[in-house]
Amino acid sequence: MPLLKLKSPADFIGKQGSGVISFGSGQPDLPPPKEAFEGINVKRDLRYGLIQGETNLREALSKEYPGSTAANFVITNGASEALDLVFRMWPGEKILLPRPYYYSYLPLILMAGMKPVFTDLVDGRIDIKDFRRKIRGCKAVLVNSPSNPTGRVESIETLKEIEKTTQKLGIYVVSDEVYKDLIYERENYEIQGKRVITINSFSKTYCMCGVRVGYLWSADKKVVEDVCEFKTHTSMNTNLVGQDMALSTLSAPKEYTEKQRLIWRERRDFIYKGLLDLGFDLWKPEGAFYVLPKAKNARKFLSVLYQEHKVITYLGEWFGAPDRIRLSYALDVKQIEEGLGRIRTAMKKVRVL
Ligand SMILES: Cc1ncc(COP(=O)(O)O)c(C=O)c1O
Secondary structure, eight states, X not given: OOOOOOOSGGGTTTOOOTTOEEOOSOOOOSOOOHHHHHTOOTTSOOSOOOTTOOHHHHXXXXXXXXXXXXXXXXXXXXXXXXXXXXXXXXXXXXXXXXXXXXXXXXXXXXXXXXXXXXXXXXXXXXXXHHHHHHOTTOSEEEEOSSOTTTOOOOOHHHHHHHHHHHHHHTOEEEEEOTTTTOBSSSOOOOOOSTTEEEEEESTTTTTOGGGOOEEEEESOHXXXXXXXXXXXXXXXXOOHHHHHHHHHHTTSOHHHHHHHHHHHHHHHHHHHHHHHHTTOOOXXXXXXXXXXXXXXXXXXXXXXXXXXXXXXXXXXXXXTOTTBEEEEOOSOHHHHHHHHHHHHHHTTTSOOO
16 A cells, blocks of 8 residues: 555544544543533624633633733634734744644744744753753743643743743743643643743643634733734634633533543553553653654554554654654543554554564
């Protein structure tokens, strides 16, 4: 069979089908809280809404961010739009990007006319010495903890160091915390400061990726104003029905996220051990739901896995990590087990180790 072209994750996003096991898209398979559906009001006013987002949703979010008000938030079409709008503020400027990175960061940065400066992760985490060296001359840094694709969580010490260094130099921190509720080892530590822009989403915590509701938080009035200005001319307001659902999820009991975390941890343990048993070299995830094992002949392996075994995995190359593959374990344990069995068979045909 010819090798698949495999240009980007778009080749796989949304692909399902009988017998397909997808370790591809990072979308939770677990149900959203029942509150999400209770929030749907089909008879609501459907005229344009506020560009910045519905006031009641922003007010409810402000209770989760001490010291903030509804004015600090912009509700966006997922974290994806928040990232896009933020980068547009700084054309021509440099941004420090830890590598491997979430696959959309680089295209978004380039489309905004920014210049990426890379700092390579060590064991999947930020190397603070390299970070400090490369940050000079940058307008902003991007931090994503827990990380997609490494599954690693930065230490609180590193996050505090980033806070300190960026504050001293007057550099913005774009902190993508879409996996903040999916940390196995400790509570989330939220980077704080005048120049911090926090990106978040209802996609992962509340298992509602397709509803497309996310947001950004910033203490800087100008950031909120600039982002709203761009949003006026790109997507206008975020889907109103989705915002109602998002508001309603905020009243879900805390046990909802706690229960999810236990399920993710069980899956993490299962896939981590399974891949180790197959001989893969990989980092143990501490949050989110991804693994990024080393893999030789990754492109061929992906092709064979998909075409001959109906298993979807992603190329590490899309995340700035050639010679690795990325697997999302947003699947139940039975499917993970079946998928690992098929990977074992494919390994007989392609030399990955
Ligand atoms: C690190 C990271 N940021 C942002 C996103 C985009 O999330 P959303 O569905 O909220 O647009 C994802 C989705 O996988 C992600 O992994």
